[in-house]
Amino acid sequence: MKKQIYISIAIVVFIALQLSGQQIEKSYAGTFLLKGGKLETVYKGVIDADVLIEDGLIKEVADDISHPGAQLIDCKGLIIYPGMIDSGTKLGLAEISAVSLTQDHNEIGEYTPHMEALTAVNPNSVNIPVTRVNGVTTVLSVPSGGMMPGQAALINLQGYTPEQMYAGFKGVVLNFPSTGKRGRWDRRSDEDIKKADEKAKKNLKKYWDNAKIHAQMAAKGETKYNPQYQALAPAVNKEAPLLIRVNKKSDILAALNWVNENDVKAIFTGVAEGYRVADSLAKYKIPVITGPILDNPSRASDKYDSAYANAGIMQKAGVMVAIQTNETENVRNLPYNAGFAAAYGMGWREAFKAVTVNPAEMFGIADKYGTIERGKVANVFITDGDPFETKTMVKHLFINGYKVPLESRHTLLYDEFLDRDPGLSK
Numbered sequence: 001m002k003k004q005i006y007i008s009i010a011i012v013v014f015i016a017l018q019l020s021g022q023q024i025e026k027s028y029a030g031t032f033l034l035k036g037g038k039l040e041t042v043y044k045g046v047i048d049a050d051v052l053i054e055d056g057l058i059k060e061v062a063d064d065i066s067h068p069g070a071q072l073i074d075c076k077g078l079i080i081y082p083g084m085i086d087s088g089t090k091l092g093l094a095e096i097s098a099v100s101l102t103q104d105h106n107e108i109g110e111y112t113p114h115m116e117a118l119t120a121v122n123p124n125s126v127n128i129p130v131t132r133v134n135g136v137t138t139v140l141s142v143p144s145g146g147m148m149p150g151q152a153a154l155i156n157l158q159g160y161t162p163e164q165m166y167a168g169f170k171g172v173v174l175n176f177p178s179t180g181k182r183g184r185w186d187r188r189s190d191e192d193i194k195k196a197d198e199k200a201k202k203n204l205k206k207y208w209d210n211a212k213i214h215a216q217m218a219a220k221g222e223t224k225y226n227p228q229y230q231a232l233a234p235a236v237n238k239e240a241p242l243l244i245r246v247n248k249k250s251d252i253l254a255a256l257n258w259v260n261e262n263d264v265k266a267i268f269t270g271v272a273e274g275y276r277v278a279d280s281l282a283k284y285k286i287p288v289i290t291g292p293i294l295d296n297p298s299r300a301s302d303k304y305d306s307a308y309a310n311a312g313i314m315q316k317a318g319v320m321v322a323i324q325t326n327e328t329e330n331v332r333n334l335p336y337n338a339g340f341a342a343a344y345g346m347g348w349r350e351a352f353k354a355v356t357v358n359p360a361e362m363f364g365i366a367d368k369y370g371t372i373e374r375g376k377v378a379n380v381f382i383t384d385g386d387p388f389e390t391k392t393m394v395k396h397l398f399i400n401g402y403k404v405p406l407e408s409r410h411t412l413l414y415d416e417f418l419d420r421d422p423g424l425s426k
Helices: 002-021 127-132 190-219 227-236 249-262 278-283 306-317 331-346 348-353 357-362 409-418
Strands: 032-035 038-040 046-048 050-054 057-062 071-074 079-082 084-089 136-141 150-156 166-175 242-246 266-270 288-290 321-323 380-383 394-399
Touching: 084 321, 084 331, 084 357, 127 136, 127 331, 127 409, 136 331, 166 227, 190 227, 190 249, 242 249, 249 266, 249 278, 278 306, 288 306, 306 321, 306 331, 306 348, 321 331, 321 357, 331 348
Parallel strands: 032 071, 038 079, 084 136, 166 242, 242 266, 266 288, 288 321
Antiparallel strands: 032 050, 038 046, 050 057, 079 380, 136 150, 150 166, 380 394
């Protein structure tokens, strides 16, 4: 009985938080003319240009555009940027860490590649408005758990259903066997860790070999439906990349060997010690999603700035790098993660590519996302300064061509308590 009461209270609190955090204004579609501003082209720097948005797309980018039927957005003194992409989050899959009912990113089982994160995304998460008002328009929502916890999904941060939010990429996640400790509480001996690693690699080999056999038989129409192996078929056939999460230097090298032995198209994620093997990653042309940048060193002996400099060292070695926050509530801090990467060796332009065009290319959607060009999806934000600086304010936001209100749980609470009228009788 008490358990039912606690669950009921948790649900009520969750619903209350949801309702209190939602926008009052609604997003709306239309034809919009962004007039008189400067445009960040990503590749060619900042130029003077107008931008016409229509039917959810960038219709025109040119000097002095005229469109009598468009809603005019005065961008004088402002800068127009393509929406930023966070390449690794739990956004939409988790809400309140203390309430298990709001956690939907960790499935039961060691191998569940058929479980799709997209089906679990909550479009009404209070974290979504908080994130997008900072210029982050698209994120990769990633499941966690066993060795193959499921398929990550790329979503735009606007829409009533997961299907409306879907941005065109799904990828199976592989948590590559790790030889490191799982945390301070991990009391395993080095010998126990070694045995666990050998066992995990043996099981992975067996599972992957079975997936390859299943794909070969499926191509001939000689096998029964198996959702787990079928979900792996695009990765086995190199039609889609496998997202391999790996961090420690020795594990990265082991993952490189595994990728080469199995002829896998891979994207490495995490890669906290990528700076130690940057040349090897570049040699085998492995794209990398790294982060969070705002993190502590992975080893006690590391320099204080190793996490800050990691992305820049890999980029300078020739690795294509994208940045992730690996966050839920603080995905909004993506531009500041990129800012630290820029300051610690990556440079502003490469850091901005790491949150725009680089992830778009990795996910195979560069024809629609990453830059502001004719025919691309109208994911755009407009600011009064550098988005990597905390003082910069986002003035206008568009996702899928919808003009999105700059409201979130934070702004609503700010407005509520800015002029407090407690209503107490004198």
